[in-house]
Amino acid sequence: DAGVIQSPRHEVTEMGQEVTLRCKPISGHNSLFWYRQTMMRGLELLIYFNNNVPIDDSGMPEDRFSAKMPNASFSTLKIQPSEPRDSAVYFCASSLTGGYTFGSGTRLTVV
Amino acid sequence: GENVEQHPSTLSVQEGDSAVIKCTYSDSASNYFPWYKQELGKRPQLIIDIRSNVGEKKDQRIAVTLNKTAKHFSLHITETQPEDSAVYFCAASVNTGGTSYGKLTFGQGTILTVHP
Numbered sequence: 001d002a003g004v005i006q007s008p009r010h011e012v013t014e015m016g017q018e019v020t021l022r023c024k025p026i027s028g029h030n031s032l033f034w035y036r037q038t039m040m041r042g043l044e045l046l047i048y049f050n051n052n053v054p055i056d057d058s059g060m061p062e063d064r065f066s067a068k069m070p071n072a073s074f075s076t077l078k079i080q081p082s083e084p085r086d087s088a089v090y091f092c093a094s095s096l097t098g099g100y101t102f103g104s105g106t107r108l109t110v111v
Numbered sequence: 112g113e114n115v116e117q118h119p120s121t122l123s124v125q126e127g128d129s130a131v132i133k134c135t136y137s138d139s140a141s142n143y144f145p146w147y148k149q150e151l152g153k154r155p156q157l158i159i160d161i162r163s164n165v166g167e168k169k170d171q172r173i174a175v176t177l178n179k180t181a182k183h184f185s186l187h188i189t190e191t192q193p194e195d196s197a198v199y200f201c202a203a204s205v206n207t208g209g210t211s212y213g214k215l216t217f218g219q220g221t222i223l224t225v226h227p
C-alpha cells in the first residue's frame with residue numbers, strides 16, 4: 001500500500017489566491033482527517049469524515065476554508081481567499097481501527 | 112471537548128538513559144491513547160497505543176502506562192539512542208467500537224533530544 005498520498009508537497013501562493021490541497025486515503029480506511037500544524041498551535045483538527053460524510057468541522061477556522069470528500073478515495077481542502085496566517089503544514093490522515101496514518105503533508109506558504 | 116496536556120515540552124537525556132513523557136486528559140469517556148513520533152520535516156508516525164481496558168503495554172524499548180482514575184498516561188523509552196531524538200505527541204479519543212473511530216486530540220508535543 002502506498003499509504004496516504006497528499007499533493008502538492010509544497011505550495012507557495014499569493015495572498016488572495018485560491019489554494020486546493022488533495023488527499024488520497026489508504027484503501028479501506030473509512031475515516032479521514034485534515035489537520036493543520038504550526039509551531040504556535042501544534043496539531044489542530046480542522047475537519048473529519050466517516051464514510052465520506054463530514055462529522056465534525058468545528059475546527060475549520062472560518063468560511064474561507066472548505067473540505068469535501070466526494071468518494072472514499074479522495075478528499076480536498078480548499079482555502080479561498082488565502083491569507084498569510086494560513087501558512088502551515090497541512091496533514092491528511094486516514095484510519096480504520098483508531099490509529100491514524102498520516103500523509104507527508106503539504107507545506108503551504110502564503111506571501 | 113477533550114483537552115490533552117503534555118509535559119515536559121522539552122526533554123534532554125544522555126544516550127542510554129530513560130525518558131518519560133506524561134499526558135493528562137479531561138474527558139473521562141476517552142478510551143484510546145496513541146503516541147506519535149515526528150522527526151524533523153516528516154509526518155507523525157504511530158509508535159505505540161493503548162486502550163482503556165489495559166494498564167500497560169510494552170514494545171521493545173517503548174512502554175506506555177495508563178491510569179484511568181487519574182486520567183493520565185505516560186510514554187517510557189528505555190536505553191535511549193540518538194535516533195530517538197524527535198518530537199513526541201500523545202493523543203486521546205473516544206472510540207465507540209465497530210469501524211467508526213473518533214477524532215484524536217493531540218498534546219502539544221515534547222521535543223526529545225538524546226545526546227551521544
